[in-house]
Amino acid sequence: MAIRYSIVIPTYNRAPQLLLTLASFETQTYQKQLFEVIVADDGSTDGTKEMVEGFQASYPLIYVFHPEQRGRSAVRNLGLRQARGLYIIFCDADFLVLPEFISIVSRYHRKYPKAVLSGFPYSWDNAYTHYYPGFSPEEKEHFRSTLTQSNVWRADFDTANDIIPLITPEDILRQTDALSKVAFPSRVPPNIKKQFASTDVAPWMLLVTRCVSMRRSHLTRIRGFNERFVLYGLEDWDLGYRLHRLKIPFYCIKEVVGYHQEHPTYLRGEVLNTENLKIMFETYGFNDSSLNLFALVPPSEDLETYKNTLRVLRRGIRSKLTRPSALLLRRTLRMAAKQFFQPNNTPAYKKTLQKIKKESMNRKSRVAHVLREMVLKSEKLVE
Structure with a gap:
């Protein structure tokens, strides 16, 4: 049977989180012969290659990589070139999908076959799947508060110097209640979520690559991501803006389809990269x-x-x-x-x-x- 959905997961040194994300695709209710997962590695040095190649997937799993880091746009395009599906789902390495994820996306695409479908803002909640010694003092306090409420706080977190897993692949595969104990609502204000969901102006802002789906032919037509965007910021909105200029509609997926695996803020980079904004002005x-x-x-x-x-x-x-x-x-x-x-x-x-x-x-x-x-x-x- 032909592949209908190609899930492209870009990654850079996120092996512990990526392992759980790959495990979450094992639990999909959607037929496994109809989707593939493509891990596009941007030069990781943390054993990502060995982890992915050793992962025993029941779905088609493809691993491609850059020998050296080339940036967020280039690595997504690397994965896109391997894709065979009618639709492309971009999914971050730290996005833990729920079992109904692809089935829900498929249902929306049957209704909106030519649209861009975004998991934002309804899948903005988080989960502490790991403890990171690199958490800021504020992040550590929130981590402690969340886990204390669920009675899973451990005193050794205070002195840990290594990443400690709280959720295992077995928890995901057996769908235990472990995830519910470490999940917590997003601290994004309700009015901001409402604005994200509104498509009356700048609907292209719904294209957030944590969880977004669109036709592969549309991406091919606009030649994928602009590889001039190397650092964090605006590369996804730039893609959305170009699709919007083609009059492609944007819709929200109103069900929760996954959780962001929380990690230290510094790993995200600048939210607004001024150099990338200058690229947009130069381009448009x-x-x-x-x-x-x-x-x-x-x-x-x-x-x-x-x-x-x-x-x-x-x-x-x-x-x-x-x-x-x-x-x-x-x-x-x-x-x-x-x-x-x-x-x-x-x-x-x-x-x-x-x-x-x-x-x-x-x-x-x-x-x-x-x-x-x-x-x-x-x-x-x-x-």
């Missing part, structure tokens, strides 16, 4: 306010303000009464993005902002209010 220019706004309101820092600003701008453009303010807002965002990308002629930039501020001073619409806020943020770019 400055004609899209949803990109220009990144320079003033990074969505990773304030998603609610980001999306509401785009909504106000869109409504403002549609109304004759507020269109002048909306056009000034659009102009302000474009100027700020250009200044962020390449500071040039700062006195002229400041002078223009002052002029825009003066024009908006006596306007009372919501658009004018947001315009003044964005002018203030634009001024801070050159302070």
Whole structure:
């Protein structure tokens, strides 16, 4: 039978977590001959190769690797080139999927066959599958609090210098209650989850590679990830943005399909990498306010303000009464993005902002209010 789903798992030195993730695919209710798992290794040095090659999978398991680390985009493309499925599911090495995962994705794709399906924001919860000596003091305190409530806290965690597993592959395979004792709700505020789920503006932000599925033909058409993105940040949204430009729809999977295996924050890297944002501006220019706004309101820092600003701008453009303010807002965002990308002629930039501020001073619409806020943020770019 033909492979329908290719699960691409990029990894770099995540062997303990990856082992559990691979075990979780053993429990899938979806027919195993209809999916394959491709581990794409970006030059790991922690025994990932030996672990994967020694894993006795009942599903097709493929291991490919880069001899040296080349970055998050390149390693995903490496896995993508091996894929045979009609659909590609990108799944992080630290995402522990539930048994119904592929079955749920398949059900959604039957309803939305050409869409991008995202596990966010409904699968944002976490689980402490391992103790890490590299946890920050705050992370260690949360770890202690979570495990104490479930009566699985051990005193030796305080002095441990090595990674300690709390969940074993056998727990996953036998579906014991061990996972429920170390799982905990995401600390992401409900309003942020609501904004992620909203697709009225910037729907492409749903493309978060922890858990996302789409047609392989769409990825082939846009040539996969942009390999200029080497460090953490924006490589997934860049891919989503290009798919959005093809008018491909985005939908949330509203069921919980897995848990993020918690690890020290420092392993994630910068949430907003400014060099990567400059690559986006260099690639797409400055004609899209949803990109220009990144320079003033990074969505990773304030998603609610980001999306509401785009909504106000869109409504403002549609109304004759507020269109002048909306056009000034659009102009302000474009100027700020250009200044962020390449500071040039700062006195002229400041002078223009002052002029825009003066024009908006006596306007009372919501658009004018947001315009003044964005002018203030634009001024801070050159302070």
